[in-house]
Amino acid sequence: MSPKRKWTALAILGAACGAGAFLFPISPAIPSPAVSPWRIFESLLAIGLLICAGVVRSGNYKRWMFVAGATALLTAASLVCYSGASQACVLECDSRCGARCTSGQMVIGFELQDYVDNEHGATNNDILFDAGCSPERAWKAASIEKCRMLLILPGLTSIPLAALLGGALIQAMGARRPWFVPAPRAVTKAAAPPHAFDAFISYRHTEPDRTFALDLLGRLEAAGFRVAFDERDFRPNESVIGEMERCIVDSRFTLCVVSSHYIASGFCSEEAEVCKTLDMEQRRRRLIPVFLERVALPGWFGGLVGVDFVDSDPAFDPYEKITSLLRG
Secondary structure (H helix, E strand, C coil): CHHHHHHHHCCCCCCHHHHHHCCCCCCCCCCCCHHHHHHHHHHHHHHHHHHHHHHHCCCCCCHHHHHHHHHHHHHHHHHHHHHHHHHHEECCCCHHHHCCCCCEEEECCCEEECCCCCCCCCHHHHHHHHHHCCHHHHHCCCHHHHHHHHHHHHHHHHHHHHHHHHHHHHHHHHCCCCCCCCCCCCCCCCCCCCCCCEEECCCCCCCCCHHHHHHHHHHHHHCCCCEEEEHCCCCCCCCCCHHHHHHHHHHHHHHECCCCCHHHHHHHHHCCCCCCCCCCHHHHHEEEEECCCCCCCCCHHHCCCCCCCCCCCCCCCHHHHHHHHHHH
16 A cells, blocks of 8 residues: 555544544443543544554554454453443433433442342342432442443543554555555566586697696686586587587586687687677676687687786786686
8 A cells, every 4th residue: 555545544544533532422321521531532542543553664464463353352342341331330210310310321330338238139220219319328439430430441442442453454454465556566587597517618629729628627627616528528419519509508607718729720610600699798708718829819709808828927827717707
């Protein structure tokens, strides 16, 4: 639910609770002046609870439904208590005490005075008439006051509890799904399939290229990398181009051992055709030229820097450069 819709719903509920606080009858037996300050407090409490419900974030749906359920039970218990007190503590006056009972009802108590004899099972109206239509003479004052509280408090708390129940339901529905605003669907990117190899070594089958490629293979595998090598990993019943493409696609990186032999070979041309299956961004991220000689790179390399093995005294170990890249 959007914030505007939520506050609109809470405002309508607040207005209903504010009106209910003054319209909901507590008991005709309780004079209105005695409960008017309580009604104002009840109304303000209900509105305050709704404002708190609006300020708090929607959060978890189940948590708000738990609050709503607990509040519903408390509201029901309050109404049951009020109903029981209305039956036990409120006396419908008969004509004998009509002058003292202006509203037609009077609050009595649970417990009779010690001196009141009710062995013959007299009715409450008879007991009240015998006491001069004064409840305090027949029932204990503490018992009458308890009855008054059981009539006032449950009647007053029902409105704030109803406000809390409504606010919790509005929050729960907001946490579950929007009512008026369609929920934006989360766009999740499909995880890229794992590569079978960390690197594929592409080289010319001449010396010293082959010896260097075998040495590089041994070093990388000793460091724990999975390396595709044509003499070992090309399947014998497949075409060279097909197997080359498979190893390039299934490898995180392709290490091209670049020399004059490599550039001049037809194998290099075939490699170029395979690399065209990768777009330029993938080539920049996945192709690593490994220079045995300083030669001009063909255009399909895309101006990559590569790793230089030509310098006899490099400032940084070229093998370490390759392994660092593969680990990343």
